[in-house]
Amino acid sequence: MSSKLKALRGMGDILPEQAEAWRKVESVCADLFASYGYKQIRTPVLESTALFARSIGEETDIVSKEMYTFKDRNDENVTLRPEGTASCVRAGIEHGLFYNQLQRLWYIGPMFRYERPQKGRYRQFHQIGVETYGWHSVDIEAEVLGLTQAIWQNLGLRNTNLEINSLGSSQARAAFRERLVDYLSDYKDQLDADSQRRLSSNPLRILDSKVAQTQEILVGAPSILDCLDDSDKQDFDQLQQYLTALNVPFVVNPRLVRGLDYYNNTVFEWVAQDFGAQATVCAGGRYDGLVEQLGGAATPAFGFALGMERLIQLLQEQEASSVTHTSDPQVYIVSMGAACRAKALEIASELTRAGIRVLTHCGEGSLKNQFKKADKSGSSLAIVIGESELEMSVASLKTLRRKENAVNQGQAGQNNQVEVPFNQLLDAVTNAL
Numbered sequence: 470m471s472s473k474l475k476a477l478r479g480m481g482d483i484l485p486e487q488a489e490a491w492r493k494v495e496s497v498c499a500d501l502f503a504s505y506g507y508k509q510i511r512t513p514v515l516e517s518t519a520l521f522a523r524s525i526g527e528e529t530d531i532v533s534k535e536m537y538t539f540k541d542r543n544d545e546n547v548t549l550r551p552e553g554t555a556s557c558v559r560a561g562i563e564h565g566l567f568y569n570q571l572q573r574l575w576y577i578g579p580m581f582r583y584e585r586p587q588k589g590r591y592r593q594f595h596q597i598g599v600e601t602y603g604w605h606s607v608d609i610e611a612e613v614l615g616l617t618q619a620i621w622q623n624l625g626l627r628n629t630n631l632e633i634n635s636l637g638s639s640q641a642r643a644a645f646r647e648r649l650v651d652y653l654s655d656y657k658d659q660l661d662a663d664s665q666r667r668l669s670s671n672p673l674r675i676l677d678s679k680v681a682q683t684q685e686i687l688v689g690a691p692s693i694l695d696c697l698d699d700s701d702k703q704d705f706d707q708l709q710q711y712l713t714a715l716n717v718p719f720v721v722n723p724r725l726v727r728g729l730d731y732y733n734n735t736v737f738e739w740v741a742q743d744f745g746a747q748a749t750v751c752a753g754g755r756y757d758g759l760v761e762q763l764g765g766a767a768t769p770a771f772g773f774a775l776g777m778e779r780l781i782q783l784l785q786e787q788e789a790s791s792v793t794h795t796s797d798p799q800v801y802i803v804s805m806g807a808a809c810r811a812k813a814l815e816i817a818s819e820l821t822r823a824g825i826r827v828l829t830h831c832g833e834g835s836l837k838n839q840f841k842k843a844d845k846s847g848s849s850l851a852i853v854i855g856e857s858e859l860e861m862s863v864a865s866l867k868t869l870r871r872k873e874n875a876v877n878q879g880q881a882g883q884n885n886q887v888e889v890p891f892n893q894l895l896d897a898v899t900n901a902l
């Protein structure tokens with residue numbers, strides 16, 4: 470007996486009833502990106518493993534244990550992308566996009582990480598991201614943060630807060646690293662096992678620990694903000710002033726670090742209240758060293774990625790109208806027999822080209838059965854093509870009971886039906902909708 474075929478663990482299907490919410494989020498983002506002058510870039514899902522190892526960092530969770538890495542048929546070491554920034558930088562260098570140019574880019578697509586699946590955490594998930602190249606100044610950071618706020622506003626997302634921090638220059642981080650290790654070494658035995666390991670490999674990531682006892686120890690830890698040099702401090706202050714001017718509320722969280730090695734100076738996260746452990750919807754920061762590190766000319770960069778699964782789940786939990794509203798068909802075409810069906814298909818073709826949402830009854834079905842389906846479809850109008858209509862070159866236009874009040878209204882009235890000549894049908898339908 471063959472075993473049942475199933476999707477892989479942590480890799481979800483987006484079923485038709487969900488897909489509309491996805492399209493809504495995609496279109497709100499795409500429209501906003503276009504208004505802000507951001508251009509889309511599309512890169513492959515599969516890249517050479519070295520790209521991610523060299524950019525994200527060997528010591529990070531992503532590279533050390535989460536990547537889908539395998540040899541292809543030519544023995545090349547390849548990886549399903551775990552994030553979008555590395556590919557964006559690779560493509561930018563390869564095609565000269567950073568050469569004397571400023572770039573405002575965005576991308577969308579699936580990412581792959583071998584994590585333990587749970588709410589808000591999957592093995593295939595989707596990100597929408599923005600990357601900017603060429604600006605040292607924090608004005609671009611304020612622009613990008615304002616853009617993320619606009620996304621939430623246009624989608625009706627509530628109760629999601631912006632946290633910002635500055636990691637400073639690499640010198641500042643080195644000084645901070647030393648102070649942090651000094652402090653934490655005294656508590657080494659009380660740290661969780663992961664954090665003990667990170668004390669030598671990647672101590673800044675300890676700040677990110679979700680373990681309560683480790684968090685308690687961290688309360689007294691030194692702050693990275695005390696290690697910033699004057700110009701980093703000025704930049705961070707300036708960003709805060711811009712955000713205030715833009716009316717983007719934020720809190721400074723000195724313990725905010727990011728899971729990828731390439732960030733410097735500003736980092737940020739949008740964190741949802743009441744969403745459990747996987748509460749970060751959107752995260753990003755500045756990564757001025759990465760383009761050079763991957764073989765390009767030194768190019769300042771700033772960007773973010775938002776997790777679409779988390780965002781959509783949040784919107785649904787909040788019952789935001791942007792994702793709960795579904796667009797039913799507007800017109801259902803009822804017809805009997807091949808000659809009438811041909812006319813029905815022709816009318817559907819005319820109406821859909823005018824932007825009207827139409828369902829044509831296809832297949833078998835008595836008139837009664839077709840009207841039942843029309844009612845159930847949520848359409849507000851039915852067009853009926855019977856033999857007598859066809860002979861007179863008219864269609865019957867009938868108002869339908871709406872799905873939601875079908876029960877209360879009882880039987881549809883008798884005189885809600887008018888005959889309209891075929892060549893006036895589009896106008897009549899448009900007026901009736």
Ligand code: ATP
Pocket residue numbers: 552582584589590591592593594595596727728747749750751752753774775776777778779
């Ligand atoms: P986390 O701390 O939650 O693991 P991260 O720091 O690994 O997040 P990033 O690499 O910055 O996340 O990715 C940006 C966003 O992508 C996250 O804020 C989240 O919304 C989403 N994301 C990351 N990993 C996953 C995943 N495995 N499943 C679903 N969404 C994810």
Ligand code: MG
Pocket residue numbers: 530728
């Ligand atoms: Mg992660």
